[in-house]
Amino acid sequence: MTPLFTTLTMKKIARGKKMEQIKALRCLKCGKEHQENSVRYTCPACGVEGILEVLYHYDKISINRESLKADRDPSLWRYSPLLPIKERPINPPLQVGWTPLYPVEKMRRELGLKKLFVKDDGRNPTASLKDRASAIGLLKAVEAGAKILTCASTGNAASSWAGAAAASSLDFETIIFLPEAAPIAKIAQLMVFGATVFAVKGTYDDAFDLAIEASNAFGWYNRNTAYNPYLVEGKKTVAYEICEQLNWNAPDKVLVSVGDGCIVSGVYKGFYDLKEMGMIDHIPQLIAVQAEGSASIMNALEGDGVIRSVKAETLADSISVSIPRNGMMAVRDIRNSKGFALSVSDEEILEAIAYTGKHGGVFAEPAGATSIAGLKKLIEQQKLDPDESIVAIVTGNGLKDVASAVKAAGKPFSIEPKLENVRQVLGL
Ligand SMILES: *Cc1c(COP(=O)(O)O)cnc(C)c1O
Numbered sequence: 001m002t003p004l005f006t007t008l009t010m011k012k013i014a015r016g017k018k019m020e021q022i023k024a025l026r027c028l029k030c031g032k033e034h035q036e037n038s039v040r041y042t043c044p045a046c047g048v049e050g051i052l053e054v055l056y057h058y059d060k061i062s063i064n065r066e067s068l069k070a071d072r073d074p075s076l077w078r079y080s081p082l083l084p085i086k087e088r089p090i091n092p093p094l095q096v097g098w099t100p101l102y103p104v105e106k107m108r109r110e111l112g113l114k115k116l117f118v119k120d121d122g123r124n125p126t127a128s129l130k131d132r133a134s135a136i137g138l139l140k141a142v143e144a145g146a147k148i149l150t151c152a153s154t155g156n157a158a159s160s161w162a163g164a165a166a167a168s169s170l171d172f173e174t175i176i177f178l179p180e181a182a183p184i185a186k187i188a189q190l191m192v193f194g195a196t197v198f199a200v201k202g203t204y205d206d207a208f209d210l211a212i213e214a215s216n217a218f219g220w221y222n223r224n225t226a227y228n229p230y231l232v233e234g235k236k237t238v239a240y241e242i243c244e245q246l247n248w249n250a251p252d253k254v255l256v257s258v259g260d261g262c263i264v265s266g267v268y269k270g271f272y273d274l275k276e277m278g279m280i281d282h283i284p285q286l287i288a289v290q291a292e293g294s295a296s297i298m299n300a301l302e303g304d305g306v307i308r309s310v311k312a313e314t315l316a317d318s319i320s321v322s323i324p325r326n327g328m329m330a331v332r333d334i335r336n337s338k339g340f341a342l343s344v345s346d347e348e349i350l351e352a353i354a355y356t357g358k359h360g361g362v363f364a365e366p367a368g369a370t371s372i373a374g375l376k377k378l379i380e381q382q383k384l385d386p387d388e389s390i391v392a393i394v395t396g397n398g399l400k401d402v403a404s405a406v407k408a409a410g411k412p413f414s415i416e417p418k419l420e421n422v423r424q425v426l427g428l
């Protein structure tokens with residue numbers, strides 16, 4: 001595709017019309033509503049805990065099943081009227097969204113679920129669902145007149161941010177903070193996209209705080225999750241697609257892997273929007289799947305609803321968080337959907353990587369396969385109805401973390417190039 005996110009288009013975005021579709025940005029903590037252009041990140045009165053939610057005037061939004069049917073654009077921009085952007089970008093540089101929803105026949109047979117689907121969001125340009133958020137984030141950065149972009153990340157948010165910046169026609173600089181233990185492929189992506197990368201001697205949580213400190217000190221535009229209010233608005237498009245791909249029959253249940261809790265809230269927001277617009281008749285039950293070693297959202301849901309930090313320990317790096325930054329909103333949204341959470345062990349996650357590959361042809365990174373690990377566990381516990389329509393989202397591609405894939409699926413037979421060796425190994 002040609003790099004046509006031209007400077008001219010960018011300028012138009014910056015100057016463009018007022019966003020009539022947006023009602024306000026509402027603080028999750030104190031409930032105060034702010035004007036869209038009056039605040040950049042969180043509620044000034046509540047600080048980092050005052051995460052802002054974008055509220056819409058649904059009656060001013062013109063989009064419906066028919067208009068979408070006529071739209072040939074296989075990307076998230078088909079939902080532009082429902083996004084916090086001034087106008088639909090012309091010739092966007094990366095193709096984000098409209099990832100496949102597979103009917104996974106073999107898994108259906110194996111698991112005894114008649115209407116199971118896998119949404120493979122590892123098919124996004126930088127190979128994770130985070131591309132959806134970065135696509136919106138980039139337009140907001142342009143509106144804000146930003147030149148230097150930053151974020152903290154376990155790896156995927158950063159690589160999607162750096163990829164989006166690299167693909168645009170503007171000369172953004174990206175400065176990234178991530179824990180030094182991040183999988184090498186994610187770091188490699190960042191280097192290839194030309195980011196300046198700080199591998200922080202510490203955890204993701206340490207990198208998160210440092211990125212906010214640095215963006216405040218130096219005036220960089222920050223894409224930290226649950227800090228920048230527009231990212232959830234990108235993530236919600238995965239729910240739009242699921243409904244559209246199912247011909248507007250919203251599924252009964254959706255399984256999502258959960259770390260900070262932004263994706264699950266994005267998924268909720270997507271279904272919520274469609275319900276408000278009268279495009280679906282119910283909001284699916286959300287099932288949040290966490291790693292045993294990083295399960296504070298599950299703990300809160302099963303306890304008093306209050307988020308308490310844990311000492312995160314799991315090989316699923318993308319969901320390894322001690323303090324889930326969007327915990328409060330995630331708990332509220334999972335409850336509103338009448339959903340629940342469960343946790344799975346690292347061993348179950350590894351098994352799910354091999355299972356999803358072998359029975360679905362989908363290669364998932366550990367956090368991506370976590371939803372499938374949750375699915376398998378619920379089947380063992382007989383908590384799923386064979387006739388329910390169930391979607392498991394695979395949030396990231398397996399090539400992001402090859403070391404874990406090898407752990408999951410084993411090593412090949414090492415042989416001399418002789419037919420005899422093939423015979424021997426296969427017992428032929
Ligand atoms: C970020 C990420 C998640 C978790 O999303 P949260 O918003 O942190 O809950 C899951 N899987 C992958 C592959 C991710 O990159």
Ligand SMILES: [Zn+2]
Pocket residue numbers: 027028029030031032043044045046050
């Ligand atoms: Zn507030």
